[in-house]
Amino acid sequence: MASPAFDDYLKTVYAHTEWQDAPITPSQLAAALGVAPSSVTEMVKKLAAAGLVSHVPYGAVRLTDAGRARALQMLRRHRLIETWLVREFGYAWHEVHDEAEVLEHTISDRLLEGIDERLGRPRFDPHGDAIPDAQGEVDREPFVLLADAPAGHIGRVLRVSDRDPELLQQLEDAGVTVGAQITAPGELPDGAAQAIWLSA
Template identity: 70%
Template sequence: MPASPTAVDDYLKTIYHHTEWQTDPMSPSRLAAELRLAPSSVTEMVQKLAAQGLVAHRPYGPITLTAAGERRAAEVIRRHRLVETWLVREFGYAWDEVHDEAEVLEHTISDRLLAGIDARLGHPRFDPHGDAIPDADGIVHREPFVLLARAAAGHSGRVLRVSDREAALLRACEDAGIDVGHTLTVTGGGLVSIDGAPAVALPDGAAEAIWITA
């Protein structure tokens, strides 16, 4: 049975997103965990994607996107992140509320509406969480970055991205005054200074979910 376009997009998007902010390759087991599917189901789908020329994979090896797969993934990522930005700017959604809405809308809005949203928003380059929005050609622009957990004491950097994986963590970061664009200085011991203010404790899990300029 052919895979549905929505399922294909979800697989490609997950693989694309996995390697955006770190270099660990995507393994079949990790893909299954990310999608919350049985490994056997993922193996079958990866074989279908490989047959369509969208991914490259050998047994027991990593899964990588082909050029065609990356183009298609960038298209759906673009739709998702533009919708998230639209919901925040135009409808007053909080940044922890937009992911699930965008998951639905990215598959249903027309190309014409998407182009209108992009134009109305002024062709934004980043979504509310700091993730880069691919342009119409699939190209993204990012500054050199470091995961906060790996930044040495004394390092200062502007927040580029806060992971949207956990809504509760997004809310905790917002409550702590941590948002995209603010400057964090690592003081050690799980403490950071925000925009030069006295150091405060990071919310649990935040160091593994925040990327700052290198």
């Protein structure tokens, strides 16, 4: 039942609730994946039949335990590859997402384990997203979205969304990287407040 399309859907459903609590709707899923709503309807039916998601018509899409385990496996691959590309090949953090999307479906488990070991078993990828361990465990500290942080809140940048490569580049130019300390709201490029998570 190996299917890159299945895996991309599962990753997207998981990632939607990774940094906030509201479950993803089919229309949000379609927008995130850049596909037609009718395609989402068909794929969600297949995922539900495979026991990977639960869904009622017009309702949110949620992962089952099996779906969550598979999503975490794929996120582990994706995020380790992103980290590998940055550390070993000199990629910038705004360049790695698309490359990892391709490689995550092709490398063997043996190579993935070798990459993890070579990198010293990193806990976070270049954007601050947690890398699940081989057992699917995720380690993350309390956080707040910059847009929701009270004025004057001082926090370390825990995560920057990788959705917009241009914004990533602007933030890097402004010295805003994972681990940097900033004070809310900060003078940052447009869109940054919805793309940066700080330590709570």
